Amino acid sequence: MRIGIDVGGTNTDAVLLDGRKVLASIKTSTTEDVTSGIVAAINGLQQQRAFDPAAVQAVMIGTTHFINALVEAHRLAPTAAVRLSLPAGASLPPMVDWPQRLVGAVSGRSYLVHGGHEFDGRHIAELDEGELRKAAEDMGQAGVRSVAITSVFSPVNAEFEARAAEIIAAELPDVAISLSHEIGRIGLLERENATVINAALRELAAHIVDGLAASVSGAGITAPLYLSQNDGTLMDVDFARRYPVATFASGPTNSMRGAAVLSGLDTCAVVDVGGTTSDVGVLRQGFPREATTDVSVAGIRTNFRMPDVLSIGIGGGSRVRGGAGDVTVGPDSVGYELTSKALVFGGDTLTATDIAVAAGRAGIGDPSLVAHLDRDLVRAALDKIAADVADVVERMRTSAEPLPVVAVGGGSVLLPDELADAGTVHRPENYAVANAIGAAIAQIGGEVDRVYAIEPGRREAVVEEAKQEAVDRAVAAGASPASVGIVDFDEVPIPYLPGNATRIRVKAVGDLQLGA
């Protein structure tokens, strides 16, 4: 048995799974301290179906806590960014393009030090250890508690980042250190930004992870705890303490992964209809397709792995305006006030939920309160929702092949049974807690993203080498070796570089080795 928990901004959802079978599921309200909501969710599962806590083999939690902390600039640690690049890069120091509010929130200090690599592995300059020690001394005096180290071309060669970490740790044994090559890709500013964000969240991560662990063990569960990552794979709690940034987009990812399992479709479009938005993503071999462009988080450009998700402002709480001929749905929503504002709850605002109830698609609130609605208006609103969602699904398609559509989330009753082009809409059982299921079934992954110089006739060998390394990394992270497979492969030649330079990205994924 395993337990999956999704801690969203509004709801904390939990499921108890035996293999892939859902034994119990529950939705509770997210609490401010997060942990009491989790305790309530686990108790709820226990009440629905009594289980022996000792029989639980793993608990997986997906949380939006860290991204919210960044957006709200809340509880960020005083952080220093160290960049190993001189004599390059001095004109664009760390955090150069950040919103000033966030630079202030992390008490951002930055240090430029000699070092870094060329694209082909040569040194730009030797690492200046004296400079680093001086920087460390200054950080100590300034009360820095977390350090982000970024070296030029560290995705190609990480030696300087590792050495710099040793030196700073020796001078300042109590600070947390984050290394960029473990966090982002080629693209120095974006990778450095992600690393600084990670560093700023480390203290909060330790605190939250301790809280999560306490709430799980408080329920008598001794099984290991995992957090789900942006790419639909798991990390253990130690990893979560070190890489909170890797949880940033786990919410939509969990929904998509859950949809795959519930529907049995591993290549499909997933429409997750919530209260304010519908998020559409695409699963390829059971994993969310990743965004290939830079992703801006709280106004900061980053390049870590994020699912490619397109959102539109249509959800259960969307306001419905106009008449049958000119109806609009959203993008504004009554949000968490649904239960006081929607007509079915005695309110005075016409929402998408009222439309669903009037059309007989949902039994929420008091249906008699929407019985008076014009039939044509109800139909027009549903058609509008269907057309808008179909359009987004169509946008996400990458080939002429039609993609099946799976609808999940509490608001998915708003969708029709058939969607233009895509055909039947799959609406699996337990759709409302797909995100918790997605967390529970998450797997363990390993990734390689590097620029290779491919000599003539060596392509096959280089590709194999990269794939093997990804597999090895997945196994090292806890995947059961027999289950590991390559789920993503991408090869892009890089212009203006000699030696047939090619950027190769490989991702391997396998099942979590349970009870080992």
Added chain:
Amino acid sequence: MHEITIDHLDDIARGAAILGTGGGGDPYIGRLLASAAVRDHGPVPLVPLDEIGDDAVVLPVAMMGAPTVMVEKLPSAEQVGLAARTLATYLGKELTHIACAEAGGVNSLIPVVAAAQLGLPLVDADGMGRAFPELQMVLPTLYGVRATPMSIADEKGNRGVLDTVDNHWAERLARSATVDMGCSAMISNYAMSGAQARESLVPGTLTLCAELGARVRQARAEHADPVASVVERLGGRTLFSGKVVDVARRTVTGFARGEAKLSGMDGDMGSEMVLKFQNEHLVAERDGVPEASVPDLICCLDHESGEAVTTEGLRYGQRVTVIAAPADPRWHTPGGIELAGPRYFGYDIDPVGVFA
């Protein structure tokens, strides 16, 4: 626009990406560098081409190398300034103006950095009116302006001055030096007099970049069609709207060559367009028939936002509108065609003009 302030840089970068015709590098780093330089040294005076004196000493500066490297090993304002100073010293002349070699991508903004750094005015003009992949592909080549002596500088302070027998050799040797410098170098070449600049540069292109960027921004704010607004300003036409269904890339002698296949939507439903590129878009074929080619500009814009899509950024499923715009008429002379027509890039076709 009499001077370039920080507030202009977003628009210039956005417009420069459009004139980059799919290449030219992501102007993001260029915009940040320019913004840092302008913040440190103040706004950069922008001088119309026809207002510079005959004996002015005009020096174009540019970044040479791989955009992929530039986003990792960030250049500095000093490096840009160093390239210009090195050549000025070699020439023994006092520089009076900085200019742009190309008006597309990151190289629209590097000269802003140089001008700010050196405290010189920038000429509102460039050597191409668009982006091309090689150093000799500028109109001054047609007017007998020599690419060399040229300087090349890396971030470590290494500098080189090349003096070559022709402009093609300048490209070849500078490319080798660039690789040794870590694949991202700053260059300064085509030093020219004011008279030569007026004869051979394309006027008004920085203003054009700023206007294109502003049009895209404003159209989006007003929920109007940004692509139509760009087409109108460029005096071009829309070739095709479609969805990217296939992208094939390969690296040939250091350049990313490839083809993107688009499947038509809206009015182009049922048709197919193939874009052939070498960093920049070179030929656009509709259902097998070339509909536009170099030297004219073929730009691929996001169907909705109007933002330029680079050839590196092309991917499955994007909805794009391909537009074509006439190149400066001098590119359509026999010399211009020889320098940057389809045959130079290995396509055995005559150039197809936008309104042909």
